[in-house]
Amino acid sequence: MARWQPGTRERLQSTALRLFAEQGFDETTVAQIAAAADVTERTFFRHFADKPEVLFAGQTDFTAMFTTPVEQAPDGTPAFDLVRRALDSAADFFPEHRRSWSRSRQAVIDAVPALEERELGKLANLKVRLGDTLRAHGIDEPLATIAAETAVTVFHLAFTQWIAEPEERDFRTLVEERLAALTALVHPGH
Amino acid sequence: MARWQPGTRERLQSTALRLFAEQGFDETTVAQIAAAADVTERTFFRHFADKPEVLFAGQTDFTAMFTTPVEQAPDGTPAFDLVRRALDSAADFFPEHRRSWSRSRQAVIDAVPALEERELGKLANLKVRLGDTLRAHGIDEPLATIAAETAVTVFHLAFTQWIAEPEERDFRTLVEERLAALTALVHPGH
Structure with a gap:
């Protein structure tokens, strides 16, 4: 998994939004978002304090x-x-x-x-x-x-x-x- | 206790508001409101569907x-x-x-x-x-x-x-x- 690359933040946002739409906000975990965006959870949390922050950053x-x-x-x-x-x-x-x-x-x-x-x-x-x-x-x-x-x-x-x-x-x-x-x-x- | 009298509704409202202010909304029960207004709970529920209705009727x-x-x-x-x-x-x-x-x-x-x-x-x-x-x-x-x-x-x-x-x-x-x-x-x- 890439540790850093341009556009990671945007990719996390679009991936999260797709998962929220497909399976629901509450049902989607940070682990799923990170995996689907091909980064670690640690990377997710470098960009967003928590799951709602993806929508409210x-x-x-x-x-x-x-x-x-x-x-x-x-x-x-x-x-x-x-x-x-x-x-x-x-x-x-x-x-x-x-x-x-x-x-x-x-x-x-x-x-x-x-x-x-x-x-x-x-x-x-x-x-x-x-x-x-x-x-x-x-x-x-x-x-x-x-x-x-x-x-x-x-x-x-x-x-x-x-x-x-x-x-x-x-x-x-x-x-x-x-x-x-x-x-x-x-x-x-x- | 009077079963009905003019102004019961208003008395329930002012009594409830006083109790909410004194001891908190969540801490106040319908039973307490009714007792303090000198009516039965049944009378309270003839005027209001539930406790919040006292404020939102x-x-x-x-x-x-x-x-x-x-x-x-x-x-x-x-x-x-x-x-x-x-x-x-x-x-x-x-x-x-x-x-x-x-x-x-x-x-x-x-x-x-x-x-x-x-x-x-x-x-x-x-x-x-x-x-x-x-x-x-x-x-x-x-x-x-x-x-x-x-x-x-x-x-x-x-x-x-x-x-x-x-x-x-x-x-x-x-x-x-x-x-x-x-x-x-x-x-x-x-």
Whole structure:
């Protein structure tokens, strides 16, 4: 078995996802994943702290994808522009070649309540962190919380549509469509 | 023990809430609640299907409070006006005299993960039902889903603030403040 090679992490992820889909998340062991990916369990644990981490690795990156462009915006940038920056950055994170992985991942999560809870917790945490970042950037309450909730809601709805079959439009288009709906909702005459 | 008397349901609720706060939700039995409220367990179960129902009774009423005013709106009412109708109706449901009950109830829920999940599930269900009602009233996608999410988010944020100490403003004022923030977010110049 190769001790290290480029792409081991990605191979472990795709192998794990295939096994989760075939035989269930709870029924799949780390030993099976490692064997099917032709690495040792030790190698698995160099990449992932535990089995769920295969699905949830990158939480810090995920949050930073929203918060970093807000932190880097010029002082005085209006809240809606900060939301747009965060969503633009998020869209970069979901290129076409990730769609099929995201679809398969969601199917695994939807089948296991504990994973669903963790996914919802991830979004709740993101709202809190983004709200903190907006306040640190000079956005007052209650606008900061409304902006954070709105950003994460638009993201989540765009993501849900992006992975729905047979959707083919790209992530950014779906974000724009939802932002336009929000604008139409609040100011139907404009 | 009185077999029936006016206010039994409310007395069971306030007694249960006091016991949950004093000794914990999991540690409190239906027998204790009934005894402390001076009724039989049989009487408790005439009012509530189980112990959590003391906290979650009225789910149907809760959902209808949002959906009924939408169903009854004239055809062609813009989506934002439908959202306002739903939120106005919700505000009627939280008069001043309910604030202290709502604060105590939330403290119990926050302490028990299973209750927190159920509360979140209640809001998730409300989003789905309100979205269905908006679509049935002629609002297209993705506007209907955005409107439902927005309504429930504004409701939830207003509610969270309403029960925060030492908030004293009424529910409707807090809803209006958050709707104004949303309007300011989407159209900062207006």
